[in-house]
Amino acid sequence: MRYLHHLGFPVTDCHALPGEVDENFRLTTPGGEQLLLKVSPPYANSAQLDFQQAMMEHLADADLPFATPLARERYRIDSPEGPRFFRIHNWIEGRILDEVNPRTPALWRSWGETCGHLCRALVTFDHPAAHRAYKWDPLQVLDQQALAEYFNQDQKILAEYFFTRCRDLDVSHLRHSVNYNDAHEHNLLVGDDGRICGVVDVGDAVYTATLCELAIAAAYAGMGQADPLEAFRELVAGYHLIFPLEEAELEVLFDLIVARLLLTVTTAAENARREPANRYLVVSQAPAWQLLGQLRAIHPDLARAHFRTAAGLPAHPGRAAYRAWAATARTAPLLSPGGSRFVAMDLGVGSTDLGPNRNFESLPTFTTHVRRHLEDHGADVGIGGYGETRPVYTTDDFASTGNHGPRWRSVHLGLDFWTRGAGVPVHAPLAGVVHGCGIDATAGGYGNTILLAHTPRPGLTFYTLYGHLSSDSLEGIQAGTQVQRGQEIARIGAPDENGGWPPHLHFQVMLDVLGNGFDFPGVAYPEEAGVWLGLCPDPRTLLADPLPEEVPHPDPLESLLTRRRQRLGYSLSVSYHRPLHILRGSLQYLYDHRGRRYLDTVNNVAHVGHEHPWVIEAARRQVGVLNTNSRYLHPQVIELAEALTATLPPELSVVHFVNSGSEANELALRMAEAATGHRGVVALEMGYHGNTTRTIDVSSYKFDRAGGQGRPQATQILPLPDLLRRHNLDPTPFLPLESASFIGEAILSCGGQQPLPDGYLATVYRHVRASGGVCIADEVQTGLGRTGSHYWAFGLQGVVPDIVTIGKPLGNGHPLGAVVCTPQVAAAFATGMEYFNTFGGNPVSSAVGLAVLRVVREEGLMERAREVGKYLTTQLVELRAEFPLVADVRGPGLFLGVELCAADLAPATAPAAYLKNRMRDLGFLMSTDGPHENVLKLKPPMCFSRENADLLVHYLRQVLREDGCRC
Numbered sequence: 001m002r003y004l005h006h007l008g009f010p011v012t013d014c015h016a017l018p019g020e021v022d023e024n025f026r027l028t029t030p031g032g033e034q035l036l037l038k039v040s041p042p043y044a045n046s047a048q049l050d051f052q053q054a055m056m057e058h059l060a061d062a063d064l065p066f067a068t069p070l071a072r073e074r075y076r077i078d079s080p081e082g083p084r085f086f087r088i089h090n091w092i093e094g095r096i097l098d099e100v101n102p103r104t105p106a107l108w109r110s111w112g113e114t115c116g117h118l119c120r121a122l123v124t125f126d127h128p129a130a131h132r133a134y135k136w137d138p139l140q141v142l143d144q145q146a147l148a149e150y151f152n153q154d155q156k157i158l159a160e161y162f163f164t165r166c167r168d169l170d171v172s173h174l175r176h177s178v179n180y181n182d183a184h185e186h187n188l189l190v191g192d193d194g195r196i197c198g199v200v201d202v203g204d205a206v207y208t209a210t211l212c213e214l215a216i217a218a219a220y221a222g223m224g225q226a227d228p229l230e231a232f233r234e235l236v237a238g239y240h241l242i243f244p245l246e247e248a249e250l251e252v253l254f255d256l257i258v259a260r261l262l263l264t265v266t267t268a269a270e271n272a273r274r275e276p277a278n279r280y281l282v283v284s285q286a287p288a289w290q291l292l293g294q295l296r297a298i299h300p301d302l303a304r305a306h307f308r309t310a311a312g313l314p315a316h317p318g319r320a321a322y323r324a325w326a327a328t329a330r331t332a333p334l335l336s337p338g339g340s341r342f343v344a345m346d347l348g349v350g351s352t353d354l355g356p357n358r359n360f361e362s363l364p365t366f367t368t369h370v371r372r373h374l375e376d377h378g379a380d381v382g383i384g385g386y387g388e389t390r391p392v393y394t395t396d397d398f399a400s401t402g403n404h405g406p407r408w409r410s411v412h413l414g415l416d417f418w419t420r421g422a423g424v425p426v427h428a429p430l431a432g433v434v435h436g437c438g439i440d441a442t443a444g445g446y447g448n449t450i451l452l453a454h455t456p457r458p459g460l461t462f463y464t465l466y467g468h469l470s471s472d473s474l475e476g477i478q479a480g481t482q483v484q485r486g487q488e489i490a491r492i493g494a495p496d497e498n499g500g501w502p503p504h505l506h507f508q509v510m511l512d513v514l515g516n517g518f519d520f521p522g523v524a525y526p527e528e529a530g531v532w533l534g535l536c537p538d539p540r541t542l543l544a545d546p547l548p549e550e551v552p553h554p555d556p557l558e559s560l561l562t563r564r565r566q567r568l569g570y571s572l573s574v575s576y577h578r579p580l581h582i583l584r585g586s587l588q589y590l591y592d593h594r595g596r597r598y599l600d601t602v603n604n605v606a607h608v609g610h611e612h613p614w615v616i617e618a619a620r621r622q623v624g625v626l627n628t629n630s631r632y633l634h635p636q637v638i639e640l641a642e643a644l645t646a647t648l649p650p651e652l653s654v655v656h657f658v659n660s661g662s663e664a665n666e667l668a669l670r671m672a673e674a675a676t677g678h679r680g681v682v683a684l685e686m687g688y689h690g691n692t693t694r695t696i697d698v699s700s701y702k703f704d705r706a707g708g709q710g711r712p713q714a715t716q717i718l719p720l721p722d723l724l725r726r727h728n729l730d731p732t733p734f735l736p737l738e739s740a741s742f743i744g745e746a747i748l749s750c751g752g753q754q755p756l757p758d759g760y761l762a763t764v765y766r767h768v769r770a771s772g773g774v775c776i777a778d779e780v781q782t783g784l785g786r787t788g789s790h791y792w793a794f795g796l797q798g799v800v801p802d803i804v805t806i807g808k809p810l811g812n813g814h815p816l817g818a819v820v821c822t823p824q825v826a827a828a829f830a831t832g833m834e835y836f837n838t839f840g841g842n843p844v845s846s847a848v849g850l851a852v853l854r855v856v857r858e859e860g861l862m863e864r865a866r867e868v869g870k871y872l873t874t875q876l877v878e879l880r881a882e883f884p885l886v887a888d889v890r891g892p893g894l895f896l897g898v899e900l901c902a903a904d905l906a907p908a909t910a911p912a913a914y915l916k917n918r919m920r921d922l923g924f925l926m927s928t929d930g931p932h933e934n935v936l937k938l939k940p941p942m943c944f945s946r947e948n949a950d951l952l953v954h955y956l957r958q959v960l961r962e963d964g965c966r967c
Contacts, residue, residue: 009029010029010030011027011028011029012028012029012030013026013027013028014026014027014028014037017036018186019038019201021040021041021203022038022039022040022041022201022203023038023039023041024036024037024038024039025037025039026091027088033091034091035072035088035089035090035091036069036088036089036090036091036092036200037086037087037088037089038086038087038089039084039085039086040084040085040086040087041084042079042081042082042083042084043082044084044085045129046085047128047129048129048132049074049085049087050127050129051127051128051129051130051205052071052202052203052205053071053074054125054127055122055125055127055130055178055202055205056068056069056070056071056202057070058121058122058125059118059121059122059202062117062121064117064118064121065117066114066117066189066196066197066198066199067090067092067093067094067189067197067198067199068092068198068199069089069090069092069199069200069201069202070089070090071087071088071089072088072089072090073086073087073088074086074087074088092189092197092198092199092200093189093197093198094189094190094191094197094198095189095190096185096186096188096189096190097111097185097186097188097189097190097196098185098186100190100194100963101961101962101963102918102962102963103221103225103231103403104194105230105234106194106195107190107194107195107196108221108230108231108234108235108238109234109235109237109238110194110195110196110238111183111188111196111217111221111234111235111238112214112217112234112235112236112237112238112239112240112241113196113238113239113241113242114183114188114196114199114217114238115180115183115213115214115217115235115238115239115243116214116238116239116240116241116242116243117242117243118179118180118183118199118213119177119179119210119213119214119239119242119243120242120243122177122178122179122180123175123177123210125177125178126177126178126207127178130178130205130206130207131207132206132207134181134204134206135263135267136181136182136204136206136263136267137181137206137208137212138208138209138212138215138216138256138259138260138263139171139208139209139212139259140263141163141166141259141260141262141263142163142166142167144262144263144266144267145163145266147266147267147269147270148160148163148266150266150269150270150272150273151265151269155265155289158289158292158293158296159262159265159266159292161296162255162258162259162261162262162292162295162296163262165255165258165300166255166258166259166262169252169255169256169259170252171209171211171252171256173248174209174210174211174246174248174249174252175209175210175211175246175249176207176208176209176210177207177210178205178206178207179205179206179207179208179209179210179212179213180199180202180204180205180213181204181205181206181208181212181213181216182201182202182203182204182205182216183199183213183216183217183220184216184217184219184220185220187199187200187201188200209256210249211245211249211252211253211256212256212260214235214236214239214245214253215253215256215257215259215260216260217235217239218231218232218235218236218253218257219257219258219260219261219264219288219291221234221235222257222291222294222295223287223288223290223291224287224290225403226401226402226403227402227403228291228294228295229298229303229306229528230402230403230527231403232257232303232306232307232310233306233307233309233310234310236253236306236307236310236311237310237311240310240311240312244311245307245311247308247313247317250304250307250308250311250313251304253303253304253307254295254300254303254304254307255300257295258292258295261288261291261292261295262292264285264288265285265288265289265292268285268288269285272285299514299515301512301514301515302514302531302535305512305531305534305535306528306531308534309530309531309534314534315530315531315532315533315534315535316511316512316534316535318460318462318511318512319511319534319537321459321460322460322462322511322537322541323537323541325456325457325460326537326541326542327541329430329456329542330430330544331429331430331485331542331543331544332427332428332429332430332485332486332544333427333429333486333543333544333545334417334426334427334429334505334507334543334545335381335417335424335425335426335427335505335545336424336425336427340380340381340545341378341379341380341381342379342380342381342382342383342545342546342547342548343373343374343377343378343379343381343382343383343548344382344383344384344548344549344550344551345370345373345382345383345384345385345416345418346384346388346551347384347385347388347390347392347412347416348388348389348390348551348553348554348583349389349390349391349554349583349584349591349592349593349594349595350554350583350584350593351551366501366502367495367502370382370418370502370504371420371502373418374418374419374420375420380419380420381417381418381419382416382417382418382419383415383416383417383418383547383548384415384416384548384550384551385412385414385415385416385550386412386413386414386415386538386539386540386550387411387412387413387529387533387538387550387553388411388412388550388551388553389410389411389412389526389553389593389594389595390410390411390412390523390595391410391584391586391591391595391597393408393409393410393444393523393595394408394410394589394591394595394596394597397443397444398410398444402525402527404921404922404923405921405922405923405924405955406597406922406923406951407525407526407527407596407923408525408595408596408597409521409523409524409525410523410525410526410594410595410596411523411524411525411526411529411532411533411594411595412522412523413508413521413522413523413524413532413533413536414465414467414506414507414508414509414522414536414539415506415507415508415538415539415540415543416504416505416506416507417492417504417505417507418502418503418504419492419503419504419505420503421503422470422491422492422493422494422498422503423470423491423492424491424492424503424505425488425490425491426466426469426473426488426489426490426491426492426505427486427487427488427489428452428464428483428484428485428486428487428489429464429485429542429543429544430454430456430485430542431454431456431482431483431484431485432452432453432454432455432464432482432483433452433453433480433481433482433483434450434451434452434453434477434478434479434480434481434482434483435451435452435453435463435479435513435517435518436450436451436479436517436518437449437450437451437474437477437478437479437518438474438517438518438519439474440467440499440518440519442499443499443500444499444500444501445499445519446465446467446468446498446499446506446518446519446522447467447468447469447493447497447498447499447500447501448467448468448469448470448471448473448474448490448493448497448498449465449466449467449468449469449518449519450465450466450469450473450474450477450489450490450518451463451464451465451466451513451517451518451520452464452465452466452483452489462509462510462511463509463510463511463512463513463520464507464508464509464510464539464542465506465507465508465509465510465518465520465522466489466490466505466506466507467498467499467505467506467507467508467522468492468493468498468499468501468503468504468505468506469490469491469492469493469497469498469505470490470491470492470493470494470497470498471493471497472491473489473490473491473493477489492504492505506522507539508520508522508536508539509536509537509538509539509541509542510535510536511535511536511537512535514535526594526595526596554581554583554593557579557581557593560581561574561579571707575920575925575927576916576917576920577917578917578920578921580592580598580920580925581593584611585600585606585610585611586609586610586611587609587610587611587612587941587943588600588609588610588940588941588943588944588945588948589610590603590610590925596923597923598920598923598924598925599923599924599925599940599948599951599952600925600940600941601924601925601926601938601939601940601944601952602925602926602927602937602938602939602940603925603939603940603941604781604786604809604895604939604940604941605807605808605809605812605813606809606812606813606941607784607786607809607810607812607852607856607941607942608812608852608855608856608859608861608941608942608943609812609855609941609942609943610813610941612812612851612852612855612943614851614854614855615812615814615848615851615852615855617851618847618848618850618851619814619844619847619848619851621847622636622843622844622846622847622848623844625843626843627842627843627844628842628843629836629838629839629842630657630836630837630840630841630842631836634843634846636843636846636847636850637657637841637842637843637846639846639850640655640657640841640846640849640850640853641655641657641841643849643850643853644806644810644818644820644849644853645820647791647792647853648791648792648804648820649800651800651822652800652801652804652820652821652822653820653822653823654820654821654822654823654825654826655818655819655820656818656819656820656821656835656837656840657816657817657818657837657840657841657845657846658817658818658819658837658840659815659816659817659837659839659840659845660690660807660808660815660817661689661690661778661780661805661806661807661808661817662689662690662691662692662695662807663690663692663817663837663840664690664780664805664806664807664817664818664819665689665690665692665695665698665743665776665778665780665805666690666692666694666695667805667819667835668743668776668803668805668819668821669681669694669695669698669741669743669776670694670829671774671803671819671821671825671826671828671829672741672743672773672774672776672802672803672825673741674825674828674829674831675774675802675824675825675828675829676739676741676772676773676774678739678740679714680714680715680716680736680738680739680740680741680773681697681698681714681715681716681740681741681742681743682715682716682717682718682735682736682740682741682742682743682764682768682773683698683699683700683715683716683717683718683742683743683744684700684717684718684720684744684745684748684751685700685704685717685718685719685720685751686700686701686720686748686750686751686752686754686930686931687699687700687701687743687744687745687748687750687751687778688701688702688749688750689743689778696708697712697714697715698715698743700717701750701751716736716740717734718731718734718735718744718764719734720748720751720754720931721754721756721757721760722754723754723755723757723888723890724887724888724890724899724901724905725905729757729760730757730763731760731763731764731767732763732767735763735764735767735768736771737771738771739771739772739773740768740771740773741768741773741774741775741776742764742765742768742773742774742775742776743776743778744761744764744776744777744778745777745778745779745781745782745793746761746777746782746793746794746796746797747781747782747787747793747796747891747892747895749781749782749895749929749937749939750929750930751929751930751931752897752899752929752930752931752934752935752937753890753891753895753896753897753929753930753935753937753938753939754890754897754930755796755890755891755892756797758797759797759798760797761794761797761798761799762797762798762799765799765801774802774803774825775799775801775802775803776801776802776803776804776805777792777793777794777799777801777803777804777805778805779792779793779794779804779805779806780805780806780807780808780809780817781807781809781895781939782895783804783806783809784806784809784810784852784853784856785856785861785862785865785893785942786809786865786893786894786895786939786942787865787892787893787895788862788863788865788866788867788869788870788892788893788894789866789892789893791862792804793892793895796892802821802822802824802825803819803820803821803822803825804819804820804821805817805818805819806818806819806820809852810849810852811845811848811849811852812848812851812852814844814845814848814849815839815845816845816848816849817840818849856942859943861942861943862942864942864943864944864945865893865894865942866893868894868944868945868946868949869892869893869894869895869896871946871949872894872896872938872949872952872953873889873891873896875949875950875953876889876896876898876953876956877889878953879898879953879956879957879960882957882960883960883965884903885900885901885902885908885911885960885965885967886898886899886900886960887899887900887901887905888901891938894938894939894940894942894944895938895939896937896938896939897930897935897936897937897938898935898936898938899930899934899935899936900912900915900934900935900936900965901934902967903967906967907930907931907932907933907934908934908967909932909933909934910964911934911964911965911966911967912928912933912934912935912936913928913933914959914962914964914965915936915956915959915960915964915965916928916936918959918962918964919955919956919959922955922958922959923955924951924952924955926938
């Protein structure tokens with residue numbers, strides 16, 4: 001480096017760093033100390049350097065929770081280009097924020113807090129050189145407008161819209177102070193805790209509106225985000241916590257963010273022509289244009305509502321005035337005068353009022369449930385929904401993509417009035433004027449809709465929306481039409497004219513229509529519920545009818561967790577770093593209390609899909625007729641036994657029904673002892689066979705791990721075969737000489753989805769039988785067609801066991817299991833002591849089991865497991881080629897394992913845990929297992945589809961690029 005000979009000390013390493021004005025270098029001294037060298041351009045202003053030094057000294061004395069730069073030495077040299085200033089700064093450790101992946105809400109909030117600390121520190125600082133005209137000051141944005149000549153036509157149109165807003169911007173009433181003015185991702189350093197730990201480069205400092213500090217940070221934080229408003233909210237919340245915002249500042253924050261983005265794109269356009277080789281000068285151009293495009297689609301008043309909510313203020317400044325007026329307002333009944341009989345109706349995530357989630361997708365079934373609910377309660381109208389989180393909106397038709405994966409607008413903003421039929425008159429609760437009307441033709445939308453504006457007193461205007469109306473409701477009505485209090489304005493529409501819904505009225509109150517017409521949103525994303533519910537007050541505030549109270553919302557997660565810890569067993573655990581509050585399931589999906597839909601890739605107990613309608617109907621029909629023990633004759637238990645044995649080799653023909661996999665394996669071990677006369681058992685390392693005393697005795701996964709008592713004397717363990725590392729592939733050296741039975745899976749689930757080597761079980765079975773033992777195949781995890789090629793996984797090994805155990809997948813989660821054995825084993829077990837299981841094989845369980853087998857057969861789920869499993873495996877193998885962290889993809893059908901290892905095949909436990917929890921945050925439920933918890937287990941409900949596989953792999957690829965997946 002040509003400047004090194006000017007330094008007064010030796011340097012062993014010099015590394016150039018990016019910069020717009022100064023030339024920057026990281027220096028390393030012989031003692032290992034790192035320093036920052038800043039070389040100013042020839043035109044550098046000495047007064048500006050004095051200002052920067054004074055500001056750095058002020059910040060150093062401010063007791064900030066992060067490091068700031070400080071010049072140790074400063075001197076001038078004369079160069080051929082002119083005088084230049086050298087400054088030696090302290091080196092601040094940390095990762096540049098730009099390199100941090102992912103951007104989390106916690107990081108955004110820390111970003112905002114950093115800006116708040118800087119403003120709080122600098123509000124007491126001033127310097128003459130800070131009062132300057134500077135191109136990077138958002139207040140100077142109009143000085144850059146001429147550079148729009150470099151934009152293309154679309155860019156000019158977009159920029160002109162925002163320049164016009166900036167022309168009307170009045171900041172004279174805002175707080176002003178010296179600002180750091182450059183809190184973007186290249187000037188902020190992040191520590192190991194994920195928080196901002198350092199700020200560098202004070203060269204852009206200027207005296208301006210204090211709020212510009214936050215606006216600049218927000219402009220950069222929003223870039224590259226599917227939902228920039230989330231980033232803005234977190235920054236505002238963090239900033240406000242440290243340096244409280246004033247309401248007047250929240251009014252103009254949106255435009256100051258835009259102003260900084262305009263400075264970015266105009267300066268980049270100019271730089272691209274002046275210094276085309278300097279990529280740093282245009283690094284933010286493309287994302288800035290993208291963000292401007294996103295902000296163009298956001299009404300500024302909506303952005304203001306987000307900012308106000310983040311700062312702890314009402315979303316709309318007129319909310320208090322509305323509430324004060326509404327408290328004494330006289331309004332007319334909304335529906336037919338004379339009074340209707342109302343009943344509360346719950347459509348929330350955990351509601352049992354309206355049946356399974358899939359019924360929401362079937363209009364006739366949904367309509368039937370509504371009518372039945374009203375009839376059962378002797379009511380004319382079912383009412384509810386304000387602030388309610390509804391699974392009805394979580395189908396693919398309503399999906400979008402947020403910063404944290406797929407998301408759905410599921411929080412209802414209005415009040416619904418469900419009626420027994422169409423044609424019910426709707427009345428205006430108070431006088432107003434038609435603001436808009438029309439037809440929302442979106443599937444599941446409002447259908448025919450009217451929007452009224454009301455100004456009950458000067459300075460207070462709000463709106464009411466009436467959706468799902470009849471077609472003739474719009475006849476003779478148009479914008480500007482006056483409406484009187486109590487006037488009939490519409491009638492409730494039928495499904496073919498109301499957006500496809502059972503007859504009902506959607507009634508909503510809005511303090512601001514945000515530039516919308518009659519198509520104002522009726523539902524909000526859960527993470528934005530506070531904003532939208534703040535803009536849309538509870539419609540009950542306007543209604544004269546005595547209405548039933550809303551169904552209570554689910555308990556807060558923290559409260560549930562506390563109660564669980566107090567009342568449930570202390571050894572119970574919950575999944576994920578952030579526990580889930582799951583309230584509903586439907587096929588391959590689970591739904592939490594906020595309506596978030598999760599793709600379930602791990603719950604194989606729901607074998608044919610969570611709450612499969614055939615299984616539910618079978619249980620419902622039988623439970624209403626009879627449920628009793630097996631000492632009475634009943635055809636269904638025999639039919640289930642016949643259907644089950646029809647899927648097995650003919651040698652396995654006798655069935656004992658139980659309630660779980662643990663019971664099945666417990667019984668199988670008793671049978672083995674009865675057949676052989678001894679308790680000795682051979683099992684596999686990392687095998688897990690249940691939670692009873694006897695099954696734990698043969699479960700290395702339990703007795704060899706935390707809290708276990710070690711291997712019992714009667715149990716012998718075969719080491720875990722490892723196909724990846726080619727270890728323990730032959731069981732022969734480890735098989736015991738004495739007589740013992742064998743229990744094992746053909747694919748070790750808790751062992752990390754580990755398939756056995758070809759011929760492994762044949763060798764074990766041969767040895768065990770030669771010594772007088774019997775062979776038990778544990779098919780709790782792997783049976784019922786999951787492997788795709790075989791109905792039972794032991795078929796992969798070409799063996800036939802003496803006993804097969806089956807667990808809850810047979811009941812799709814209903815407590816049903818089975819032990820199927822040969823007649824010889826059954827005869828040996830029939831010693832005269834009766835085996836009785838009160839609920840094993842009861843009529844309801846039998847009906848459920850028959851339904852599960854029918855679904856597997858008629859929906860072709862074994863074939864689906866083969867085809868979709870092969871498709872998913874191909875995509876996972878592509879990930880392995882792309883990411884060295886992925887060491888192995890293994891398993892057949894929909895019983896797959898993905899092992900994560902470092903380059904030397906050392907287990908990557910931390911990345912596996914990170915990936916599992918990050919995928920949960922993105923809407924995908926996975927689990928880890930294996931001896932080192934470094935294997936991702938994929939064993940979803942069998943209805944898992946190719947589209948599910950595509951989405952899963954898309955987000956796996958995203959997370960594998962993140963910092964947490966680095967070994």
